[in-house]
Amino acid sequence: MASRASGLIGKIDVAERRAIALAVVFVAATLAMIGYANWGMGITLPSCVPQDKLFQHGSIAKHGDKHYEVQFLAKMWGFEPSRVKVPVGSTVEILLASKDVTHGFQILGTNVNLMAVPGSVTPSHIHFDKPGVYSIVCHEYCGAAHESMNGVFEVSADTTDISAEGLASDDAGRKVLDEKGCLACHSLDGTAGVGPSFKGMWGQTAQLVNGSTRKVDAAFLREMILHPSQNTIKGFDPVMPELPVSNDEIKLIQQYLEALK
Numbered sequence: 001m002a003s004r005a006s007g008l009i010g011k012i013d014v015a016e017r018r019a020i021a022l023a024v025v026f027v028a029a030t031l032a033m034i035g036y037a038n039w040g041m042g043i044t045l046p047s048c049v050p051q052d053k054l055f056q057h058g059s060i061a062k063h064g065d066k067h068y069e070v071q072f073l074a075k076m077w078g079f080e081p082s083r084v085k086v087p088v089g090s091t092v093e094i095l096l097a098s099k100d101v102t103h104g105f106q107i108l109g110t111n112v113n114l115m116a117v118p119g120s121v122t123p124s125h126i127h128f129d130k131p132g133v134y135s136i137v138c139h140e141y142c143g144a145a146h147e148s149m150n151g152v153f154e155v156s157a158d159t160t161d162i163s164a165e166g167l168a169s170d171d172a173g174r175k176v177l178d179e180k181g182c183l184a185c186h187s188l189d190g191t192a193g194v195g196p197s198f199k200g201m202w203g204q205t206a207q208l209v210n211g212s213t214r215k216v217d218a219a220f221l222r223e224m225i226l227h228p229s230q231n232t233i234k235g236f237d238p239v240m241p242e243l244p245v246s247n248d249e250i251k252l253i254q255q256y257l258e259a260l261k
């Protein structure tokens with residue numbers, strides 16, 4: 001058996017033997033480079049996770065002295081959290097996921113440049129050794145309000161610990177807005193979107209496209225949700241869909257909007 005095999009190799013042309021040896025060397029070199037990138041340089045690819053196991057909200061956590069973790073949830077059209085404050089000298093582990101479509105995540109002026117891919121978690125980390133305001137932008141076109149999809153890292157010597165804004169609270173009304181998809185078009189911080197921002201809306205007088213004016217109160221909110229096309233606010237397109245929202249849910253939204261003003 002062995003003599004037959006060695007006899008066969010003996011018959012292979014010298015040039016062929018060199019080609020085989022070269023191929024083996026290239027494959028080994030490629031594997032070595034992939035291994036070095038992974039274990040030596042710590043470059044990791046997004047890891048796939050079942051969608052229902054993915055984190056559904058952003059969060060912040062403290063691992064140690066000036067060592068933090070931020071889970072960013074990218075979604076149409078913002079990041080959760082939207083603003084993170086950390087002390088100078090902080091190292092922040094970043095975990096990025098998407099709630100809907102593919103988004104970009106670039107911290108301007110640094111080499112953190114990631115993609116938020118649905119169904120996967122993209123890890124990275126950053127060390128802030130200089131104070132400043134670092135903008136986070138979505139650099140992957142993701143729909144109507146892509147341009148306004150951004151966030152901020154605020155790094156300051158006056159800050160003693162991590163804090164964040166724009167995290168989902170356990171607020172029931174906010175949860176309804178989130179689940180019904182309202183927040184895709186209506187921001188909570190005053191930024192203009194496809195529809196008017198919810199911030200400061202409560203109690204205001206709204207000009208409608210049909211020429212009438214309405215005070216934004218419980219009665220108007222109800223009509224607005226149930227018959228959006230008849231209650232379009234001036235300056236916006238009549239694109240709000242009729243959604244199945246129960247009376248209880250409208251009540252929760254009302255409480256939330258009242259508190260948000």
Ligand code: CUA
Nearest residue numbers: 103138142146
């Ligand atoms: Cu998200 Cu562009």
